[in-house]
Amino acid sequence: xxxxxxxxxxxxxxLRKVLSATGDPPIRLAIRDGASVCPPKVRPVGTILxxxxxxxxxxxxxxxxxxxxxxxxxxxxxxGDLTALLEAAYRRWPGSSAxxxxxxxxxxCVERFQANSPRRSRSNVHHHxxxxxxFYKQWLDRQLLYTxxxxxxxxxxxxxxxxxxxxxxxxKLQLQPGETVAEAGCGWGALALHMAKHxxxxxxxxxxxxxQIVYARQQARQQExxxxxxxxxxxxxxxxxxxxxFASIGMLEHVGIQRYAELGxxxxxxxxxxxxxxxxxxxxxxxxxxxxxxxxxxxxxxxxPSLREATTVLEPWDFAxxxxxxxxxxxxxxxxxxxxxxxxxxxxxxxxxxxxxVRAWRLYLAxxxxxxxxxxxQLFQMTFAGPDxxxxxxxxxxxxxxxxxxQGPKWMxxxx
Amino acid sequence: xxxxxxxxxxxxxxLRKVLSATGDPPIRLAIRDGASVCPPKVRPVGTILxxxxxxxxxxxxxxxxxxxxxxxxxxxxxxGDLTALLEAAYRRWPGSSAxxxxxxxxxxCVERFQANSPRRSRSNVHHHxxxxxxFYKQWLDRQLLYTxxxxxxxxxxxxxxxxxxxxxxxxKLQLQPGETVAEAGCGWGALALHMAKHxxxxxxxxxxxxxQIVYARQQARQQExxxxxxxxxxxxxxxxxxxxxFASIGMLEHVGIQRYAELGxxxxxxxxxxxxxxxxxxxxxxxxxxxxxxxxxxxxxxxxPSLREATTVLEPWDFAxxxxxxxxxxxxxxxxxxxxxxxxxxxxxxxxxxxxxVRAWRLYLAxxxxxxxxxxxQLFQMTFAGPDxxxxxxxxxxxxxxxxxxQGPKWMxxxx
Numbered sequence: 001x002x003x004x005x006x007x008x009x010x011x012x013x014x015l016r017k018v019l020s021a022t023g024d025p026p027i028r029l030a031i032r033d034g035a036s037v038c039p040p041k042v043r044p045v046g047t048i049l050x051x052x053x054x055x056x057x058x059x060x061x062x063x064x065x066x067x068x069x070x071x072x073x074x075x076x077x078x079x080g081d082l083t084a085l086l087e088a089a090y091r092r093w094p095g096s097s098a099x100x101x102x103x104x105x106x107x108x109c110v111e112r113f114q115a116n117s118p119r120r121s122r123s124n125v126h127h128h129x130x131x132x133x134x135f136y137k138q139w140l141d142r143q144l145l146y147t148x149x150x151x152x153x154x155x156x157x158x159x160x161x162x163x164x165x166x167x168x169x170x171x172k173l174q175l176q177p178g179e180t181v182a183e184a185g186c187g188w189g190a191l192a193l194h195m196a197k198h199x200x201x202x203x204x205x206x207x208x209x210x211x212q213i214v215y216a217r218q219q220a221r222q223q224e225x226x227x228x229x230x231x232x233x234x235x236x237x238x239x240x241x242x243x244x245x246f247a248s249i250g251m252l253e254h255v256g257i258q259r260y261a262e263l264g265x266x267x268x269x270x271x272x273x274x275x276x277x278x279x280x281x282x283x284x285x286x287x288x289x290x291x292x293x294x295x296x297x298x299x300x301x302x303x304x305p306s307l308r309e310a311t312t313v314l315e316p317w318d319f320a321x322x323x324x325x326x327x328x329x330x331x332x333x334x335x336x337x338x339x340x341x342x343x344x345x346x347x348x349x350x351x352x353x354x355x356x357x358v359r360a361w362r363l364y365l366a367x368x369x370x371x372x373x374x375x376x377x378q379l380f381q382m383t384f385a386g387p388d389x390x391x392x393x394x395x396x397x398x399x400x401x402x403x404x405x406x407q408g409p410k411w412m413x414x415x416x
Numbered sequence: 417x418x419x420x421x422x423x424x425x426x427x428x429x430x431l432r433k434v435l436s437a438t439g440d441p442p443i444r445l446a447i448r449d450g451a452s453v454c455p456p457k458v459r460p461v462g463t464i465l466x467x468x469x470x471x472x473x474x475x476x477x478x479x480x481x482x483x484x485x486x487x488x489x490x491x492x493x494x495x496g497d498l499t500a501l502l503e504a505a506y507r508r509w510p511g512s513s514a515x516x517x518x519x520x521x522x523x524x525c526v527e528r529f530q531a532n533s534p535r536r537s538r539s540n541v542h543h544h545x546x547x548x549x550x551f552y553k554q555w556l557d558r559q560l561l562y563t564x565x566x567x568x569x570x571x572x573x574x575x576x577x578x579x580x581x582x583x584x585x586x587x588k589l590q591l592q593p594g595e596t597v598a599e600a601g602c603g604w605g606a607l608a609l610h611m612a613k614h615x616x617x618x619x620x621x622x623x624x625x626x627x628q629i630v631y632a633r634q635q636a637r638q639q640e641x642x643x644x645x646x647x648x649x650x651x652x653x654x655x656x657x658x659x660x661x662f663a664s665i666g667m668l669e670h671v672g673i674q675r676y677a678e679l680g681x682x683x684x685x686x687x688x689x690x691x692x693x694x695x696x697x698x699x700x701x702x703x704x705x706x707x708x709x710x711x712x713x714x715x716x717x718x719x720x721p722s723l724r725e726a727t728t729v730l731e732p733w734d735f736a737x738x739x740x741x742x743x744x745x746x747x748x749x750x751x752x753x754x755x756x757x758x759x760x761x762x763x764x765x766x767x768x769x770x771x772x773x774v775r776a777w778r779l780y781l782a783x784x785x786x787x788x789x790x791x792x793x794q795l796f797q798m799t800f801a802g803p804d805x806x807x808x809x810x811x812x813x814x815x816x817x818x819x820x821x822x823q824g825p826k827w828m829x830x831x832x
Contacts, residue, residue: 150810151809152810152812153809154809285730285731285734285735285736285737285803286731286732286734287731306727306731307723307727307731307737308724308727308728308731311722311723311724311727312724314701315701315702315703315722315723315724316702318701318702319701320701320742320744320791320794321701321723321740321742321794321796322742323740323741323742324737324739324740324798325739325811326736326737326738326739326807328736328807329807329809374803375736375803378736378737380737382740387701387790387791391742391744391745393567393569393570393745394566394568394815395741395811395814395815396568396815398811398815399810399811399812399814399815399816400815
């Protein structure tokens with residue numbers, strides 16, 4: 001395939017090329033029982049070990065898919081701490097503006113051909129979220145929130161931080177008893193149930209994942225909230241009726257940028273002029289697609305928008321953006337917890353799935369952790385309000401410590 | 417000029433047209449000693465009184481300039497409370513999306529021909545900010561901040577709220593002793609001096625207004641801060657050197673959208689990868705120009721961007737938007753204070769300027785107040801950070817009550 005003579009010298013040359021193309025991170029690259037390279041005068045944080053020349057060639061030809069699949073298959077191994085090694089790579093990754101504009105161009109081309117129709121959305125959702133709930137139970141918090149948590153302090157537990165996140169969202173929305181909420185993309189239903197239980201809201205929550213909806217309905221019955229929370233197995237585009245609040249936590253990433261105008265229309269139809277809402281989503285500093293490997297193996301159809309792109313959902317409808325918070329450090333921390341729990345439960349996961357699945361998910365969780373830590377990815381919470389909606393005077397109410405007689409964690413604002 | 421016979425019936429027909437074109441607000445329109453109309457079954461909040469048919473015709477032909485100039489000249493009078501009347505009008509103003517898209521189109525055409533070169537910027541700034549400082553002293557706070565204040569509670573005084581605003585900005589930036597700040601558009605210098613005095617920063621502050629720079633330098637000497645704050649009479653495009661922080665409070669409105677790429681370049685050159693900054697600016701929910709009257713008489717070259725448009729300053733440079741706060745209610749409150757003080761000092765102003773000036777400024781202040789109150793205009797504070805800059809864990813530090821032994825208002829975070 002290559003015109004170069006296949007030799008150890010060629011291997012060394014190729015390894016050097018890979019190293020310099022990725023910004024010369026402090027990482028050793030090696031072929032098992034063969035060549036190895038390392039940037040001079042640094043102590044490498046770990047080694048990427050290609051089991052054979054083929055794995056290296058695949059990585060050269062298709063860097064992200066070659067590495068991701070190679071790692072998942074075991075044709076590539078990492079010696080040392082995977083997260084530390086990925087962090088070293090991400091920090092050196094050519095992230096300059098030139099690169100930004102190039103990836104933007106690429107992004108535009110790729111995304112044009114990936115519009116998420118209702119049918120395609122259903123298939124994309126099925127790919128990821130219809131994995132058995134028992135798998136997610138092993139490493140998510142007790143209430144199964146599969147989105148960025150909010151850690152009042154970095155020492156908070158994952159359970160506390162997910163409850164704090166739900167309260168942070170409800171407080172940002174100033175949710176009142178009796179108000180109605182439409183939730184687009186509700187996962188296993190924790191937020192919808194929390195809104196009903198602690199804030200007295202009435203919620204209609206939409207989700208395309210059959211497995212998640214079944215679980216959420218069961219929870220509603222168990223918690224005696226089925227009269228106030230309705231879980232609907234349907235596309236967000238089919239939300240009908242008027243609501244006080246529109247909430248979407250971790251769904252915009254799956255909408256696809258070609259469908260933002262449609263989403264804006266749905267939100268406007270749902271809220272009219274007097275409603276308010278929140279979009280909580282993975283974003284970026286500038287437009288770029290997810291890595292090809294993530295889009296191929298983990299999240300088909302997913303796209304994390306820049307803040308500019310995300311505002312195009314709301315701009316045509318005279319919604320005022322009232323608040324944008326960047327919680328990327330909280331997603332890094334959330335992923336630290338998930339990865340740690342994932343590793344602790346590897347034996348159970350191995351009983352459910354093959355080794356390739358386990359390794360692919362390890363790489364996905366560690367890679368995501370690092371992306372949020374170094375800032376390749378951001379997490380935005382954006383609240384907005386229609387022109388006839390009252391908005392809070394300041395944001396101080398989000399940070400008030402409730403009176404000691406109140407139940408729950410100190411940042412919790414229980415209303416029931 | 418018109419082919420219609422000039423009669424009282426024609427006047428009534430014209431007045432009705434004006435009323436319905438503006439959404440039938442609860443306002444009486446009348447010609448002195450002539451026709452008058454009012455929407456049926458409402459109690460009008462006031463009367464717009466055209467002194468003669470010519471004033472009405474000018475308003476019909478060029479609604480905003482006709483009304484603005486007519487009011488300033490006294491050819492149009494308002495009976496009843498000006499602010500209440502404007503609010504009634506703004507609330508009914510056709511603000512639908514169709515209107516939005518139309519004004520966007522108009523905006524694009526207008527703005528293409530209004531790029532603010534350094535020379536034009538200088539002339540625009542001179543038009544507004546080089547009015548004698550004695551005029552602004554009559555109705556601004558003691559430190560002469562001519563931008564939106566931050567009222568911890570609506571009852572705070574304007575003096576307190578302007579100090580709170582400066583602290584809010586410094587806290588958002590987590591400004592530390594010894595850090596360097598480049599300020600683009602510094603007014604009479606209050607923030608630059610505050611940063612040096614209370615946070616130990618070293619500030620270079622840029623402004624094109626000669627009168628303001630002279631005043632600011634005098635303040636720096638009086639407060640013995642001239643060794644830490646340098647006021648430079650120059651365009652923001654000439655900022656040179658590296659700084660920890662870039663701050664721009666109320667200048668983006670004067671940059672003009674065609675110059676955002678250039679501004680972004682200046683910010684990136686100033687901060688590199690490790691700096692952070694804040695843009696505080698008048699914005700909108702969707703792109704639209706200021707009223708032609710405001711652009712002609714009050715702020716030539718001004719443009720308030722949508723949040724989407726504002727993010728284009730930062731997006732090419734891998735800056736992470738860390739926080740966006742919408743303070744439009746605070747600008748409405750600020751303008752309430754300014755208008756009240758302006759009215760209290762009308763006799764002094766009348767000694768400096770003619771009646772037309774006084775009436776034009778009354779209309780500008782009242783109109784702006786109402787625009788922020790009803791949401792035609794927004795006030796965004798957007799903080800951002802380079803990829804190598806640490807970002808705060810949460811925003812709770814903005815709302816912490818300092819220990820009682822600290823001096824200053826309770827929300828103040830004095831560090832000196």
